Each structure stands twice: as structure tokens, then as C-alpha cells.
Amino acid sequence: MSCNEVGRCTLHLEINVPINYDLLRSVHSWIYPDVQPVPEVTGPDYFGRLFRIKGKEFPLIIRQNAPGQRLEISTPVEDVAEKEVRLLLERILGLRKIMDSALSKMKRDPKLRQIAGSVKGIRPYVAESFYEALVKSIIQQQISYRSANVVTKRLILGLSNKSVFQGLDLYGFPSPVKIANYGVDGLGKFGIGYRTKYVHSLSSLVASGDIDLESLEDKSFSENLQVLGSIHGIGEWTIKAALIAGFGDLTVFPYGDLGIQNVMGALYNKGVRMTKAQVIEKSDEWGKEGPSILYLLMSAYVLELI
Known part of the structure; x- marks a missing residue:
């Protein structure tokens, strides 16, 4: 905790993350760095916005020096309890989501091997509500x-x-x-x-x-x-x-989404957009990890990695 000259204090927390977790790539899978606020705002090493806990809105800034390193959290101490912040961020940042099996299957696919290395630090970021x-x-x-x-x-x-x-x-x-x-x-x-x-x-x-x-x-x-x-x-x-x-x-991935149909067409159908049925067929080949792989591919698309 730190306090300034007028007695306003800031709570500083650290949160451990999964191996290779990449805060900014995870968040930028949903928002664009040049189109902000939505309401998220990001910078070279931070992500910030106002959150609500128990109906009260408070500012929160999350920093990460490099992928895989722990998160450094700052928020006004008088506004929120440490436990509540930790629970909120575990949910919002998808820190409990396990993507290892999906990444393993991507690495075994020659068309996805390179993409897998680019998205290995991504976890599903979700909206506040x-x-x-x-x-x-x-x-x-x-x-x-x-x-x-x-x-x-x-x-x-x-x-x-x-x-x-x-x-x-x-x-x-x-x-x-x-x-x-x-x-x-x-x-x-x-x-x-x-x-x-x-x-x-x-x-x-x-x-x-x-x-x-x-x-x-x-x-x-x-x-x-x-x-x-x-x-x-x-x-x-x-x-x-x-x-x-x-x-x-x-698990409810929208196979009829034009974005994923275009991505899959570029990867597996000689650049021709796949139909919904074709996307489902390919996802089924990956088994239960199919929707997670599609999510990572859409993330790569938004991040302009493919």
C-alpha cells in the first residue's frame, strides 16, 4: 500500500499467472489498441478500466512487464477489498481456463503450428458483466x-x-x-x-x-x-x-460466424470461405478442443497474426 501527501492510498497487489500468459494479447483479442476506450484502455504494459463490485464503481490498472510474469494491480484502497479484486480478475482474465490441450492439437497440425506459438499466452478475456x-x-x-x-x-x-x-x-x-x-x-x-x-x-x-x-x-x-x-x-x-x-x-462457439468461416477457408479451403457445416466438421475433427481452437484462431485473426 502507498499513500500520497493528501492521504489518498493505493492498494498494490500481485497475481501469479499461468505459464506464458500474455495480458495484452488476451485483451487485444477483443479490443483494438487504436479504438479505445471500449471501455478498456491499454498501453505498452497495462490494461485499465472502471469495474463494479457490489454496485460500486472503482478504477483498476493491471500491469505486466512481459508474458508469463505476474500481474501488478493498482486500485484505490478505500474502494475495494483485496480478495474481491483477486476473484474479479481471475474471472475477467480467464486465469483458470486451461488451453494446453487445444494448443497441443494445434502444434500437431502443420497449418496451425506457427499460430499456436503466437497464441500460447492467450486466455479468454471476458466482459465485466x-x-x-x-x-x-x-x-x-x-x-x-x-x-x-x-x-x-x-x-x-x-x-x-x-x-x-x-x-x-x-x-x-x-x-x-x-x-x-x-x-x-x-x-x-x-x-x-x-x-x-x-x-x-x-x-x-x-x-x-x-x-x-x-x-x-x-x-x-x-x-x-x-x-x-x-x-x-x-x-x-x-x-x-x-x-x-x-x-x-x-462450448457454444457460433460456427456460422463469417469471421471464423473466412479464417478457416483461408487455412483449409484454398481461400474460399467455409460453410457452417464445413467449420463444424473441421471442429469435430479436433474433438472437445475444437471450440477452444476456433477461439484461438479468431484471436489470432483479430491480432492480425494470420
Whole structure:
């Protein structure tokens, strides 16, 4: 712990990580370094944003000097307990996810061997809440991932709280109440397009307590499809994308995603986009590690490693 001249103290923590764990590559698998805040912000050796614990928002900065080295965490000591920070980061950063079997299978595939070496430090990074993941997934409908990040950035700058911590401007994700109260017309100025009504409808349901999104984590996909599919504008692709982005559930990988179809086509189909059936067939060849391998391939694609 350290305190400045006016008595404001900062809690410093260290967290051990899996072998080769790469903080920035894991986070940059979901966000672009040049399109920020979303609400994440990153630098040469850090990742930061505002998080919520027990309804209270607080700034947090995570640093890593090099892949495989422990994480150095800084946060205002008066705002949060050490145990809560550790539990939060283990979940958000996917530190308990085991990717060894998927990487081993990639190394045995001549087409994937080099990629495996580039993504060996990646663990599934997830959003702070399932609500955040679902809103982002709605925004991603029918547009490129980069374009979706640009739209999300506008939303963050327009509606998020900002806190300056250790000289960095840090942002959180807008609450369901704030987005619901902003209204459809207000949200429209952020360029969300036809999805504006979907985002507003979802936010209104969460804000009113009519749906508890965080309770869905332990539900089966069919149960989640039944609950979420009844909400206007939320279909199977959006639900699967959100379950990965919010809960780190790779078993529901959306094989019909054009991004993975293009990647697989480039690798295995002479540059011709694979069909959903072809992606499923190839994933099945990898057994239960198939969805994890597809996740790592999409990460490599976003990172421009392939």
C-alpha cells in the first residue's frame, strides 16, 4: 500500500499467472489498441478500466512487464477489498481456463503450428458483466468487429463515467439504468443504427428487474436461448457471442460466424470461405478442443497474426 501527501492510498497487489500468459494479447483479442476506450484502455504494459463490485464503481490498472510474469494491480484502497479484486480478475482474465490441450492439437497440425506459438499466452478475456457482453454483441450484428468497436467507443465516451487514476483516464460501461433513461432517440446519435431499439429494450428489462442476466451463467444453452431469444433483436448468433464474451463459455462457439468461416477457408479451403457445416466438421475433427481452437484462431485473426 502507498499513500500520497493528501492521504489518498493505493492498494498494490500481485497475481501469479499461468505459464506464458500474455495480458495484452488476451485483451487485444477483443479490443483494438487504436479504438479505445471500449471501455478498456491499454498501453505498452497495462490494461485499465472502471469495474463494479457490489454496485460500486472503482478504477483498476493491471500491469505486466512481459508474458508469463505476474500481474501488478493498482486500485484505490478505500474502494475495494483485496480478495474481491483477486476473484474479479481471475474471472475477467480467464486465469483458470486451461488451453494446453487445444494448443497441443494445434502444434500437431502443420497449418496451425506457427499460430499456436503466437497464441500460447492467450486466455479468454471476458466482459465485466453479461449485460455488457450482450450489449456489445448486439452492436456487432451485421457489421465488422472493428466497426462495432468504433460504435462502442462512441457509446462509452457519451454515457460512461470517467475517473482519472495514476494519470490515466479510465472508463466503465454504462449501467442499464443510464442507457434505458437515455432513450431511443438519445442512443441513436451514437450510430448504433437499427440495433438502437434492441439495446434500449434489453437495458429497460434489466433496469426494471424483469430479467436477471447474471443468473444465466449456470443455465444450459437451450435455457438461455429460451430466455434471451424472447427479447426482440436477440437471436442465436448474438446469444452465443455473448455467452463467450460474458461467461467465457467456448462450448457454444457460433460456427456460422463469417469471421471464423473466412479464417478457416483461408487455412483449409484454398481461400474460399467455409460453410457452417464445413467449420463444424473441421471442429469435430479436433474433438472437445475444437471450440477452444476456433477461439484461438479468431484471436489470432483479430491480432492480425494470420
